[in-house]
Amino acid sequence: MKNREIARIFTDIANIMEVQEGNPFKVRAYRKASLNLEGLNRDLAEMSHKEILEIPGVGKDLASLIEEYLSAGSVAMYEHLKESIPAGVFSLLAVPDLGPKTARHIYDTLGITSLEELEEAAREHRLAGIRGIGPKSEEHILKGIDSVRRGRERQPLGKMLPAAQDLVAALKARAPFGRLEIAGSIRRRRDTVKDIDLVATSPDPLKAMDAFVELPQVREVLMKGGTRASVVILDGVQVDLRIVEPDSFGALLGHLTGSKPHNVHLREIAVKRGLKINEYGVFRESDNVRLGGESEEDVYRILKIPVIPPVLREDQGEIEAALAGTLPRLVCLEDLKGDLHVHSKWSDGGHTIRELAEAARQAGLSYFAVTDHSQTLGGARGLTLDRLAEQAREVRAVNEELADFRVLHGTEMDILPDGSLDFPDSVLKELDLVVASVHSAFGLPKDKMTARITAAMRNPYVAIIAHPTGRILGEREAYQVDMEELLKVAAETGTALEINSYPLRLDLADRYVRRAKELGVAIAIDSDTHVKNQFDTLSYGISVAQRGWLEKKDVLNTLEASALLKRLAQKRKV
Numbered sequence: 019m020k021n022r023e024i025a026r027i028f029t030d031i032a033n034i035m036e037v038q039e040g041n042p043f044k045v046r047a048y049r050k051a052s053l054n055l056e057g058l059n060r061d062l063a064e065m066s067h068k069e070i071l072e073i074p075g076v077g078k079d080l081a082s083l084i085e086e087y088l089s090a091g092s093v094a095m096y097e098h099l100k101e102s103i104p105a106g107v108f109s110l111l112a113v114p115d116l117g118p119k120t121a122r123h124i125y126d127t128l129g130i131t132s133l134e135e136l137e138e139a140a141r142e143h144r145l146a147g148i149r150g151i152g153p154k155s156e157e158h159i160l161k162g163i164d165s166v167r168r169g170r171e172r173q174p175l176g177k178m179l180p181a182a183q184d185l186v187a188a189l190k191a192r193a194p195f196g197r198l199e200i201a202g203s204i205r206r207r208r209d210t211v212k213d214i215d216l217v218a219t220s221p222d223p224l225k226a227m228d229a230f231v232e233l234p235q236v237r238e239v240l241m242k243g244g245t246r247a248s249v250v251i252l253d254g255v256q257v258d259l260r261i262v263e264p265d266s267f268g269a270l271l272g273h274l275t276g277s278k279p280h281n282v283h284l285r286e287i288a289v290k291r292g293l294k295i296n297e298y299g300v301f302r303e304s305d306n307v308r309l310g311g312e313s314e315e316d317v318y319r320i321l322k323i324p325v326i327p328p329v330l331r332e333d334q335g336e337i338e339a340a341l342a343g344t345l346p347r348l349v350c351l352e353d354l355k356g357d358l359h360v361h362s363k364w365s366d367g368g369h370t371i372r373e374l375a376e377a378a379r380q381a382g383l384s385y386f387a388v389t390d391h392s393q394t395l396g397g398a399r400g401l402t403l404d405r406l407a408e409q410a411r412e413v414r415a416v417n418e419e420l421a422d423f424r425v426l427h428g429t430e431m432d433i434l435p436d437g438s439l440d441f442p443d444s445v446l447k448e449l450d451l452v453v454a455s456v457h458s459a460f461g462l463p464k465d466k467m468t469a470r471i472t473a474a475m476r477n478p479y480v481a482i483i484a485h486p487t488g489r490i491l492g493e494r495e496a497y498q499v500d501m502e503e504l505l506k507v508a509a510e511t512g513t514a515l516e517i518n519s520y521p522l523r524l525d526l527a528d529r530y531v532r533r534a535k536e537l538g539v540a541i542a543i544d545s546d547t548h549v550k551n552q553f554d555t556l557s558y559g560i561s562v563a564q565r566g567w568l569e570k571k572d573v574l575n576t577l578e579a580s581a582l583l584k585r586l587a588q589k590r591k592v
């Protein structure tokens with residue numbers, strides 16, 4: 019989909035206009051349109067002119083830019099605009115907290131045109147005194163530069179997987195390919211990813227390579243040969259494409275999928291069996307006779323090991339488990355029957371309970387819990403006791419209308435900084451499901467934060483702790499909390515922990531999920547969706563669960579609604 023590319027161009031346009039102190043209404047219009055394009059759940063390329071005009075914030079002018087990009091692969095107005103400011107100023111805009119105007123002042127005053135120069139100036143306190151730079155700004159700018167560099171190193175899976183899938187679709191449409199697969203840590207579904215690795219076969223490798231470097235996403239070609247090429251796409255992400263003979267495809271796919279420690283371990287086993295594995299295939303050591311390599315299964319079959327799913331290939335015991343025949347039967351998306359964390363219009367969501375129920379049913383679920391925010395979270399229109407009671411009536415009404423779908427009445431209740439809860443037990447008792455979470459005072463010391471969350475777990479009505487570590491990938495580190503203690507108290511009190519599937523959270527992280535399983539803590543895989551079209555993000559939560567070795571029985575919401583309620587009642591009774 020080109021949606022993201024066009025959204026990015028609109029953001030760039032807004033930034034450049036702001037640097038040039040252009041019309042603020044226009045700046046805002048481009049920003050708003052950019053956001054709406056990002057959130058669009060349809061491919062712009064498949065929409066009619068009339069439908070494009072119906073996208074909020076897209077008028078005639080912006081629609082014509084969108085159509086220009088779709089047909090020509092570029093936007094002339096944007097290309098001109100880019101040339102109108104010094105190239106370096108553009109790179110400064112990537113720094114969080116450094117607005118376009120301040121970037122412009124820094125350029126005008128000190129002639130700074132790169133992150134390196136900006137870093138030096140901030141360290142030497144030469145930025146102080148420039149318009150828009152406050153006393154603490156230099157510190158913030160240094161932190162911002164750090165995060166830009168980190169961002170260049172690893173990006174969230176939720177951004178990189180769709181980008182990789184778009185590249186695959188674009189390549190297939192433009193050149194003849196036999197097989198074409200995403201490899202690397204994206205295939206292993208790591209929560210953050212450094213670059214995109216593609217492996218392919220093609221009856222016409224030269225044509226395939228030409229198509230690759232000419233993709234509209236490509237900003238820079240780093241290297242291009244007959245069978246491999248590297249490019250940089252939007253946002254500075256590197257993409258490598260390797261084209262191989264069909265008989266080596268599986269071997270190379272496994273090699274590039276990794277992880278390295280997994281492959282090293284496989285090779286050790288191979289050596290013990292008189293075999294040799296490399297990216298070209300599996301060979302007999304004694305006479306170099308090739309035994310296989312066309313498919314990835316070949317490699318495992320020849321080693322006499324069951325095929326290990328990519329999500330487990332971290333050399334964390336999966337090879338031993340495979341040899342012993344004890345690999346887990348990983349939970350999959352089809353196993354999920356419901357979603358236990360959903361926001362509606364009642365708080366900060368965008369749709370009614372009825373609309374959400376219809377969308378969830380279409381996504382294959384048979385129930386969800388509506389869990390709007392609690393009273394303390396005023397900014398998110400948290401529900402007062404009165405509105406919660408009113409919402410209960412609506413839930414009942416929706417359930418009466420829907421024959422084959424069930425809405426549970428829940429809450430996402432704030433755990434206040436002192437560990438007390440936002441609603442009294444007399445209210446919690448009436449709800450089907452209580453999800454509790456932290457939305458404030460993220461900076462508490464570790465012992466206080468741990469005590470705060472474990473206090474909530476000890477409440478008999480708290481069923482699930484949502485986004486247990488509070489991290490937002492690329493934006494906010496997890497708060498300080500003793501995870502081992504948290505997991506132990508969860509086990510002790512029968513409280514479930516959530517894998518929040520929102521692509522920028524993926525919180526709980528996979529390593530804690532695996533520890534939770536060891537300790538017998540149940541996991542809920544939730545979307546935390548605020549709109550009706552994001553139930554599909556549950557697939558990201560499933561990936562995290564799989565990386566944590568979870569099976570169907572480990573996941574609370576693989577139960578049907580009635581079985582789930584029985585299960586929740588156990589904690590309430592104790």
Ligand SMILES: [Zn+2]
Binds near residue numbers: 430484485
């Ligand atoms: Zn939350």
Ligand SMILES: [Zn+2]
Binds near residue numbers: 361
């Ligand atoms: Zn939420």
